[in-house]
Amino acid sequence: MSDQTVRAPHTVTRTPRARSADEQAYLEVSDLHVHFPTQDGIVKAVQGLSYSLPLGRTLAIVGESGSGKSVSSMAVMGLHDRKSTKITGSIKVGGKEIVGMSERAMMSFRGADAAMIFQDPQSSLHPYFTVGDQIMESYRSHNRTSKKAAKERAIEMLDRVGIPNPKRRVDQYPHEFSGGMRQRAMIAMALVNDPKLLIADEPTTALDVTVQAQILDLIADLQRDFGSAVVFITHDLGVVAEIADDILVMYAGNAVEHGPVEKILGSPLHPYTWGLLESIPAVSGTPGPLHPIPGSPPSLLAMPSGCAFNPRCEFRERVEGDLCRTLRPDLIARTADTGRASRCHLHDPDRVFEAEVLPRLP
Amino acid sequence: MLFYILRRLASAISVVIVTLIVSFALFFLAPTDPAGVICGTRCTPERIEAIERSLDLDKPAVAQIGLYMKGIVAGRTYTTAGGVVTECPAPCLGYSYTLGQPVTKMLADALPVTLSIVLGGAIVYFGVGVFTGTLAAKRRGSTMDKVTVGTSLLVNSVPYFVVALLVALYATVFPPAQYTPLLTNPWAWASGLLAAWMTLGLTNAASYTRYSRASMIETLGQDYIRTARSKGISERRVVYRHGVRAGLTPVVTILGLDVAFQLTNAIFTESIFGLPGLGLLSIRAFNQYDLPVLMGTVLLGSVVLVLMNLVVDIVYTFLDPRVRLG
Numbered sequence: 001m002s003d004q005t006v007r008a009p010h011t012v013t014r015t016p017r018a019r020s021a022d023e024q025a026y027l028e029v030s031d032l033h034v035h036f037p038t039q040d041g042i043v044k045a046v047q048g049l050s051y052s053l054p055l056g057r058t059l060a061i062v063g064e065s066g067s068g069k070s071v072s073s074m075a076v077m078g079l080h081d082r083k084s085t086k087i088t089g090s091i092k093v094g095g096k097e098i099v100g101m102s103e104r105a106m107m108s109f110r111g112a113d114a115a116m117i118f119q120d121p122q123s124s125l126h127p128y129f130t131v132g133d134q135i136m137e138s139y140r141s142h143n144r145t146s147k148k149a150a151k152e153r154a155i156e157m158l159d160r161v162g163i164p165n166p167k168r169r170v171d172q173y174p175h176e177f178s179g180g181m182r183q184r185a186m187i188a189m190a191l192v193n194d195p196k197l198l199i200a201d202e203p204t205t206a207l208d209v210t211v212q213a214q215i216l217d218l219i220a221d222l223q224r225d226f227g228s229a230v231v232f233i234t235h236d237l238g239v240v241a242e243i244a245d246d247i248l249v250m251y252a253g254n255a256v257e258h259g260p261v262e263k264i265l266g267s268p269l270h271p272y273t274w275g276l277l278e279s280i281p282a283v284s285g286t287p288g289p290l291h292p293i294p295g296s297p298p299s300l301l302a303m304p305s306g307c308a309f310n311p312r313c314e315f316r317e318r319v320e321g322d323l324c325r326t327l328r329p330d331l332i333a334r335t336a337d338t339g340r341a342s343r344c345h346l347h348d349p350d351r352v353f354e355a356e357v358l359p360r361l362p
Numbered sequence: 363m364l365f366y367i368l369r370r371l372a373s374a375i376s377v378v379i380v381t382l383i384v385s386f387a388l389f390f391l392a393p394t395d396p397a398g399v400i401c402g403t404r405c406t407p408e409r410i411e412a413i414e415r416s417l418d419l420d421k422p423a424v425a426q427i428g429l430y431m432k433g434i435v436a437g438r439t440y441t442t443a444g445g446v447v448t449e450c451p452a453p454c455l456g457y458s459y460t461l462g463q464p465v466t467k468m469l470a471d472a473l474p475v476t477l478s479i480v481l482g483g484a485i486v487y488f489g490v491g492v493f494t495g496t497l498a499a500k501r502r503g504s505t506m507d508k509v510t511v512g513t514s515l516l517v518n519s520v521p522y523f524v525v526a527l528l529v530a531l532y533a534t535v536f537p538p539a540q541y542t543p544l545l546t547n548p549w550a551w552a553s554g555l556l557a558a559w560m561t562l563g564l565t566n567a568a569s570y571t572r573y574s575r576a577s578m579i580e581t582l583g584q585d586y587i588r589t590a591r592s593k594g595i596s597e598r599r600v601v602y603r604h605g606v607r608a609g610l611t612p613v614v615t616i617l618g619l620d621v622a623f624q625l626t627n628a629i630f631t632e633s634i635f636g637l638p639g640l641g642l643l644s645i646r647a648f649n650q651y652d653l654p655v656l657m658g659t660v661l662l663g664s665v666v667l668v669l670m671n672l673v674v675d676i677v678y679t680f681l682d683p684r685v686r687l688g
Contacts, residue, residue: 077592103597111594123585127684128607138593173683189593 025052025092026229027076027197032089032099034071034080034253041301045071047253048089050331053246055196058223058230060244060261062237062276064297068253069233073199075099076231077116078106093197112142114197115190120206121182125174131158131185132170139192157188161218180211184218191222198223199231204239216243237280241265249273252298252308255331259340269334269342269349271313274357291360307345315352319345367676374668379431381664386427389653390419399651400459416442417456430456430657455661456654458647465658468643473662475541476639478551479558479631480624486563488617491570492610498571499578499609500601511575514568522565523630529561530634536560539635558635566620573613581609611681618674625670626663 034046046068053059061069074080076091078098091098093114101109118124126134135154136147145153151170158166161184174182183203190198200219204212220243223230232243240247240261247264249257249272257270268274275293295312298304306325310316316324323329323345331343346352390396397413398405414420417440418429432438433454440448440457450456455465498510517525530539536557542550581587582605590604591597629641636642640659647655679685 079588079591107594107596109594110592116592118585118589120585124589126586126590126604126608128611128682129604130683137595141593141595175684186589189589 024054026055026094027053027231028090028092029072029076030090030092032072032075032091033087034068034075035086035088036084037086038301042086043300044303045253045300046075047303049250049253049255051248051255051258053197053229053231055229056223056227057245058220058232058243059246059248060232060234060240061248061250062235062240063250064235066252066297066300067250069250070201071253072250073116073201073231073233076197076199077110077114079110079116108142111138111195112193113195114199115193115195116199116201117183117186117190117203119202121179121186122174122206124186125182127174130171130173131177132172135170135185135189135192138189142193153192154188157192158185161185161188161191161222162214163188179207180214183207183211183215187215187218187222191226194226195228197229197231199233201233202235203232204236205234212239219243237265237276249276252303253300254308255343256309257340257342258331259337263337263340267350267353269340269346269353270309270344271315271346272309274353275312277361278357307343315346318352363679367672370672370675374672377668378661378664382431382661383427385657385660386430387423389657390426391423394651394653396459396651396653416440455658458655459652460650461652465654468655469640469658469662472638472640472643474543475637476625476628476632476641478541478544478555479562479628479637479639480621482552482555482559483562483566483624483631484617484621486559487566487570488613490563490567492574492606492613494567495571495574495576496578496601496606496609498575499582502579507575510571514571517565517568518572520565523634525565526561526630526634529557533557533560539637541637541639555637558631558637561635562624562631570613570617573616574610577612578605578609581605584608611678614681615674615678618670618677622667622670625666 029052030050032046032049033044036043036045045066049068049072051059061073063069071080075087076093076098078101080087082103087099089099093109096105096109096113098106098109125131129137132151132154135157136150139145139150139153140147143150155166155170158169163169163181163184169177169181174185177185183206186203198219203219204215207215216239219230219232222228232239234240244261247257247259247261248255249264249268249270251272257264257268257273264273265277268277272293275291278291279293281290293312294314298308298311304311304325306323306327307313307316307329310324313324327345329343329345331341333340334342334344334347334349342349396417396419397410400413401409411420418426421429429438433450433452433456435452437452437454438450440450442448450464453466455469457464458468461468494510498507501507529536537553539557540550540554542554544551582601586608587600587604590600595603625640627641628639629645631637632639632641633645640662644656644659646652647659
């Protein structure tokens with residue numbers, strides 16, 4: 001087992017890069033809504049999401065299935081079907097507005113300025129084309145080069161992501177690769193055009209633990225070399241502690257907490273984040289019973305009024321005037337620390353965490 | 363690969379031999395009276411006996427089958443009552459009782475007709491079916507999609523011979539159906555078969571539209587299609603390169619088996635349009651107790667079936683790199 005799964009996630013041993021004030025945001029999402037009209041009503045998958053990410057930093061988006069983390073990232077890549085999706089708000093990548101961009105402009109943006117790595121490399125690579133062919137296609141659709149030059153570039157990329165014997169491997173099919181090798185090939189394909197923004201959608205979920213660690217190291221390595229902005233979607237807080245500079249916690253289509261990784265894992269402000277930390281099994285010390293968050297996420301067709309998390313929140317009675325059930329809180333700084341924001345009505349969340357939640361953590 | 367093909371050929375030959383023995387037993391050892399058929403109505407017992415002797419029908423069953431198989435491999439000779447010896451070179455399948463022609467020649471004349479009809483029709487239905495099916499899958503849920511699916515169900519629910527009959531009776535836009543060998547006159551060949559191609563093609567296109575549509579819808583929902591889109595290639599390239607490549611592979615398998623089936627079941631098309639192919643040959647032989655001809659068509663049919671199965675399996679290794687024969 002690799003060490004990042006053994007370590008309790010709320011302790012970050014690594015020093016993440018501190019955010020400096022003059023950093024320009026490369027990815028800027030503001031008030032993003034992604035709605036899918038269906039026969040049963042409108043599925044509001046993302047509701048007013050905002051965040052920004054400068055070059056050279058890694059943002060981890062965490063949340064349960066259906067929290068909107070993948071849907072919002074697919075929107076950044078413009079991968080939603082235009083006919084069946086309604087997207088409003090703004091997504092700016094390197095100053096370019098993605099929402100409402102023409103398909104033609106989108107084509108030259110996708111794969112060149114931003115690229116994506118998917119969860120399951122087995123199903124994400126085309127089974128009938130060679131690995132080299134798929135990397136070359138990516139390269140040649142954004143660079144006017146000969147087949148020969150593109151192939152050399154593919155071999156160079158395979159070598160760069162740590163695939164042994166790339167000259168032979170380039171002509172092989174995905175089924176001839178192991179799971180970890182396939183994900184390396186996916187990464188090579190994503191990075192072949194030096195994108196400034198890389199979105200990794202649970203890239204290690206389908207891999208076994210030792211391979212996970214290698215892939216995480218590889219992504220961290222490549223990010224240092226290429227200086228790109230990385231959005232890392234995951235629900236594994238161990239992975240977050242390993243790779244992220246910032247965390248965005250999503251719940252029911254919105255951000256509930258946002259801030260630097262050591263703050264969010266060390267002293268989180270939102271009851272949902274507390275619940276996430278509590279529900280991680282202790283791998284060291286005496287194993288006690290797990291503390292799952294009671295209830296289940298709300299239906300995206302019928303959201304509860306007020307705070308989306310209120311039906312499952314054990315602290316909602318602490319807020320006077322029934323605010324949690326009637327008023328949706330804004331994502332704002334709740335403490336003196338302005339580098340972090342939380343969407344919660346509690347006015348002393350740090351005290352509640354110190355006194356009541358911390359002792360229960362494994 | 364070569365070893366695989368040899369092994370498959372060996373098993374194909376054994377299938378054909380079993381078919382040969384079973385159908386020979388069914389046809390020649392059944393209470394039929396081949397000599398009576400040849401002789402006609404006013405016939406003396408001596409004459410019947412002479413005919414039976416000349417055709418080796420007086421020999422035991424096993425010997426007859428042995429002679430038949432020897433004829434296929436090495437040719438055989440027939441001695442008529444008058445002492446005239448007729449040489450039947452290999453592959454000898456005997457002589458037609460009613461026409462007196464060598465069966466091998468009759469099959470050789472009929473096979474190109476059936477091949478022309480079936481392959482021409484296959485090009486029409488595969489082309490039309492794949493094209494409309496892919497379009498419907500691409501625009502799933504649109505009016506065009508609904509009309510396509512509805513039309514294909516409607517066409518599919520009318521029996522094939524009814525469609526063929528209606529075309530033969532009413533479709534005067536087509537040139538009259540007739541067979542001219544391709545090498546003699548390509549234009550006459552094509553125009554004479556056009557009506558049959560269209561009938562076979564358009565009725566089967568309905569099925570192929572639905573196969574392709576279903577397969578393409580499944581393929582277009584795959585993760586690797588999303589990956590292709592994320593590369594920044596055009597939607598056309600996503601659908602026609604990445605989608606069609608994976609979506610049509612299973613359809614090609616069905617095509618191979620369908621073509622084999624139609625080669626042995628071209629009876630309706632050939633009867634209705636009066637084209638002298640294998641179907642027409644076998645149905646006439648059946649009606650006239652022309653056993654050697656019937657035997658020949660059955661044998662040829664089984665050879666076509668096992669060969670097409672082999673061809674489909676070999677083609678599949680080229681289509682799907684994950685399939686390796688061995």
